[in-house]
Amino acid sequence: MLEKYLEQYFGYPEFRPGQKEIISNVLDNKDVLGVLPTGSGKSICYQLPAKLLDGTVVVVSPLIALMVDQVKQLVATGFKEVVAINSFLDFEGRSDVLSNLSSYKLIYISPEMLQNKNVFQHLLRISVSLFVIDEAHCISQWGHEFRPDYLKLHEVIPLLGNPTVLALSATATPDVQKDIIHQLQVPKMKKLIFSMDRDNIAFKVEHCDDVTEKLTYLVDIIGKFPVPTLIYFTSRNWTEKVANILSEKVPEVSSAFYHGGMDQSERLLIQQQFMNGQLDVICCTSAFGMGINKNDVRLIIHFHLPTQIESFIQEVGRAGRDGQSSVSLVLTAPNDNMLPKNLIDAEFPTIGQIEMVCTYLSENDGVIISNDMLLERYQLSESQWRFLYYQLEKSGVIKDNRIVSNNIDLNKIAKQIQSFVNQRKIHKLNKFNDLEKWVHHKEQCRRDGLFSSFQAEVRKAKFMCCDKCDFTFEHWEPRYKSKQVKQGSWQDVLDELFFKGAYE
Amino acid sequence: MFTLIILDCINKLSLDRSISGIYHMLTGKKSVQSIQDAHIFQLTAYFGIYKRLDFAEFERIITVLEREQFIAVSDNYSAVLTDKGKQYVTDKQEILNQVGLKGLKYHRMSEQFLLRLQLFCQTATNLFAGNNSFLAITDNREVQLWVKHFYHETKPDLRKCLDEMYKELKIFLSQIDQRSAELFVDRLTGFKRIALSKEQLSKKYKKSIHEIEVQLTDIVHRLIAFILNNKQVTPFLVSFVDDLKSQMFLTDSASHTYRLYQKGLSIAEIASTRGLKQNTIQDHIIEISYIFPELILPSFLNKEAIETIKSAMNQTNSKRLKDIKALVGDNYSYFDIRLVVAVNQMDK
Numbered sequence: 001m002l003e004k005y006l007e008q009y010f011g012y013p014e015f016r017p018g019q020k021e022i023i024s025n026v027l028d029n030k031d032v033l034g035v036l037p038t039g040s041g042k043s044i045c046y047q048l049p050a051k052l053l054d055g056t057v058v059v060v061s062p063l064i065a066l067m068v069d070q071v072k073q074l075v076a077t078g079f080k081e082v083v084a085i086n087s088f089l090d091f092e093g094r095s096d097v098l099s100n101l102s103s104y105k106l107i108y109i110s111p112e113m114l115q116n117k118n119v120f121q122h123l124l125r126i127s128v129s130l131f132v133i134d135e136a137h138c139i140s141q142w143g144h145e146f147r148p149d150y151l152k153l154h155e156v157i158p159l160l161g162n163p164t165v166l167a168l169s170a171t172a173t174p175d176v177q178k179d180i181i182h183q184l185q186v187p188k189m190k191k192l193i194f195s196m197d198r199d200n201i202a203f204k205v206e207h208c209d210d211v212t213e214k215l216t217y218l219v220d221i222i223g224k225f226p227v228p229t230l231i232y233f234t235s236r237n238w239t240e241k242v243a244n245i246l247s248e249k250v251p252e253v254s255s256a257f258y259h260g261g262m263d264q265s266e267r268l269l270i271q272q273q274f275m276n277g278q279l280d281v282i283c284c285t286s287a288f289g290m291g292i293n294k295n296d297v298r299l300i301i302h303f304h305l306p307t308q309i310e311s312f313i314q315e316v317g318r319a320g321r322d323g324q325s326s327v328s329l330v331l332t333a334p335n336d337n338m339l340p341k342n343l344i345d346a347e348f349p350t351i352g353q354i355e356m357v358c359t360y361l362s363e364n365d366g367v368i369i370s371n372d373m374l375l376e377r378y379q380l381s382e383s384q385w386r387f388l389y390y391q392l393e394k395s396g397v398i399k400d401n402r403i404v405s406n407n408i409d410l411n412k413i414a415k416q417i418q419s420f421v422n423q424r425k426i427h428k429l430n431k432f433n434d435l436e437k438w439v440h441h442k443e444q445c446r447r448d449g450l451f452s453s454f455q456a457e458v459r460k461a462k463f464m465c466c467d468k469c470d471f472t473f474e475h476w477e478p479r480y481k482s483k484q485v486k487q488g489s490w491q492d493v494l495d496e497l498f499f500k501g502a503y504e
Numbered sequence: 505m506f507t508l509i510i511l512d513c514i515n516k517l518s519l520d521r522s523i524s525g526i527y528h529m530l531t532g533k534k535s536v537q538s539i540q541d542a543h544i545f546q547l548t549a550y551f552g553i554y555k556r557l558d559f560a561e562f563e564r565i566i567t568v569l570e571r572e573q574f575i576a577v578s579d580n581y582s583a584v585l586t587d588k589g590k591q592y593v594t595d596k597q598e599i600l601n602q603v604g605l606k607g608l609k610y611h612r613m614s615e616q617f618l619l620r621l622q623l624f625c626q627t628a629t630n631l632f633a634g635n636n637s638f639l640a641i642t643d644n645r646e647v648q649l650w651v652k653h654f655y656h657e658t659k660p661d662l663r664k665c666l667d668e669m670y671k672e673l674k675i676f677l678s679q680i681d682q683r684s685a686e687l688f689v690d691r692l693t694g695f696k697r698i699a700l701s702k703e704q705l706s707k708k709y710k711k712s713i714h715e716i717e718v719q720l721t722d723i724v725h726r727l728i729a730f731i732l733n734n735k736q737v738t739p740f741l742v743s744f745v746d747d748l749k750s751q752m753f754l755t756d757s758a759s760h761t762y763r764l765y766q767k768g769l770s771i772a773e774i775a776s777t778r779g780l781k782q783n784t785i786q787d788h789i790i791e792i793s794y795i796f797p798e799l800i801l802p803s804f805l806n807k808e809a810i811e812t813i814k815s816a817m818n819q820t821n822s823k824r825l826k827d828i829k830a831l832v833g834d835n836y837s838y839f840d841i842r843l844v845v846a847v848n849q850m851d852k
Binding site for chain 1: 556625629632633636637638639640641642643666667669670673674677682685686688689690692693694695696697698699700701702703704707
């Protein structure tokens with residue numbers, strides 16, 4: 001029965017593991033915590049109910065780019081009653097959307113916008129049948145991407161009339177799962193946990209002496225395996241640099257780069273070329289991949305490591321969604337760990353910034369907070385400020401976006417925040433060290449090492465397992481079809497575009 | 505072509521204007537001053553042809569030109585061509601003559617026109633091939649709505665429309681150079697064929713990204729001109745431009761002022777009605793006077809005044825308002841002078 005709707009609305013003939021169970025529970029009004037591996041189609045778990053339920057499905061998601069992508073894709077497939085409410089929406093667009101809120105079946109919203117009083121007033125007026133928390137691990141301080149504003153979600157649920165709650169995550173360890181249920185204050189939540197391990201992906205780590213050796217190895221592998229490939233870097237510069245090197249050294253393979261600094265419409269072209277098979281290799285930052293529906297990515301290469309195992313698993317999970325043999329390759333070199341450590345440092349405000357902001361607060365009792373001004377004046381990044389804001393709110397110095405600093409010892413508060421920053425940094429460094437340990441482990445099977453903290457039993461590999469067990473590139477025979485787009489004269493291209501001549 | 509255009513600008517402006525003025529003109533910013541400069545220095549072709557140009561990047565290009573000794577930059581950030589620069593411009597005069605840019609005329613419509621064309625091409629070819637699931641190449645809502653509407657009109661006979669579009673594009677592309685034609689089709693997205701990004705074009709043709717930007721604009725301006733001049737040859741493509749023509753000349757704000765002016769309101773009255781400064785309204789009047797010179801001038805200045813300012817202009821032989829003002833004295837305001845300068849340019 002559900003399959004019929006899945007086919008009718010989304011064109012998929014059958015469910016992936018986990019989807020059906022989650023959906024039928026949700027349709028049965030049961031609160032669910034669903035943990036599904038990346039690439040298993042988490043979003044279908046609320047998109048299909050949105051089509052079937054009376055009332056509206058509200059999805060809280062912290063990833064604005066992903067939100068926008070999903071809305072675009074849904075609209076492209078003919079699901080039009082969908083909208084994303086986030087800071088990208090200008091004032092006019094927003095008031096348009098808000099005044100027609102009840103006409104949407106599916107509303108994506110960022111946690112910030114959910115805190116916006118005007119927006120929330122409008123939400124109260126519609127009937128919400130399902131409340132979805134996407135990336136639910138963000139609610140836990142022990143998850144890999146803590147979002148303070150997620151901690152307020154439990155207040156929202158009763159106000160919306162206690163709709164069915166669905167919390168979704170691809171990367172929640174048992175501790176984080178417990179924390180999610182605790183923080184959301186939905187005790188009867190049913191846990192539906194599906195295995196994280198992907199049995200069709202083999203793992204290999206290659207230790208190089210330096211960057212030059214990494215590049216040589218990379219060029220060699222890309223030359224031998226011209227398969228759909230993603231290469232992850234931690235900096236934009238590197239994506240451009242390596243894409244250029246590859247175009248020069250392996251010209252028969254078409255490569256491009258992709259990062260958040262590019263023009264939106266140009267980025268979209270690269271993404272679509274990759275999906276269309278016009279491009280084989282994309283050198284990218286973590287900005288690429290979210291919301292990409294490409295089944296035949298065969299190779300994921302980490303030229304740089306991310307800062308934790310969860311992100312690594314998520315990025316690797318973009319390979320082989322069609323179940324065919326695929327490979328994850330990590331390239332390391334001595335001193336590689338500097339970059340992630342710097343990234344972790346940059347996530348939090350410095351001592352100086354904390355002290356300066358506290359001084360400002362002590363001198364401006366009663367003033368309304370201006371985010372832009374503070375970001376500019378103290379050179380804070382959005383994530384640094386989000387962190388600081390939450391801490392200040394928690395200690396009562398900010399109330400309803402207004403400074404309340406009379407008779408408050410801000411020196412003490414600054415010190416408290418500082419020590420909390422240190423705690424968080426240590427936690428994050430530990431998480432990074434876990435990944436490093438995995439990379440440098442002498443004998444442990446890579447699949448066991450990667451997945452055993454997420455699930456009791458790790459499945460046997462469908463093809464080869466890992467470099468500790470049986471994997472070598474010599475024995476890898478990936479299945480792929482390259483469909484290079486013909487580059488002819490402009491007449492040929494025009495003929496092809498408009499179905500003329502030989503193309504008719 | 506892009507470097508050449510910058511050199512051409514410097515050549516024509518020489519020390520009369522700062523280099524930043526060139527930037528404002530290319531990006532179409534600071535409207536009125538730039539529009540006026542474009543007229544005075546005969547650079548209307550380049551107005552607003554590269555709206556995305558970043559100032560830091562522009563400065564970098566200037567620095568390179570200076571280092572390569574094509575130009576000499578003076579302390580007040582104006583520049584002249586060196587002998588090497590002059591020689592270069594002379595040698596490449598052929599290319600400049602072939603430039604089809606009509607910035608002042610088309611800059612307000614060219615982007616929208618191109619997006620319409622590209623999105624319609626993507627939509628019609630995909631739907632014709634039976635694929636109704638594709639991501640639109642642009643998020644521009646106005647363009648999306650237009651294409652949606654236009655598609656519904658063409659839907660009953662999609663094949664014929666595609667044939668028409670193909671035929672008309674082919675006629676146009678056949679009469680421009682091969683390279684430009686190739687560039688143009690590389691930017692079209694269709695069924696199972698995604699356009700190349702500018703970055704990729706830059707690699708493919710071994711040209712800077714700026715060069716690609718300006719060349720693409722050049723082709724689009726040619727195409728618009730071709731369509732408007734050959735409506736009987738391009739009956740299909742005309743629909744993509746027709747309603748944009750009204751946007752060709754005036755900024756929205758200036759046309760609002762123009763409507764009030766036609767109702768007989770004075771500058772002061774228009775300013776207070778619109779809640780704007782008188783200076784702003786004066787800027788609008790100047791902008792309008794470029795388009796309708798015979799209409800505006802007589803209502804602000806009498807014959808004698810016009811003659812006085814004109815002869816001062818000829819006497820100084822300078823394009824600086826300050827020099828003209830020094831000659832005519834306090835009897836006439838800068839606004840008066842700008843008006844006469846504007847109209848006088850149109851006479852040429």
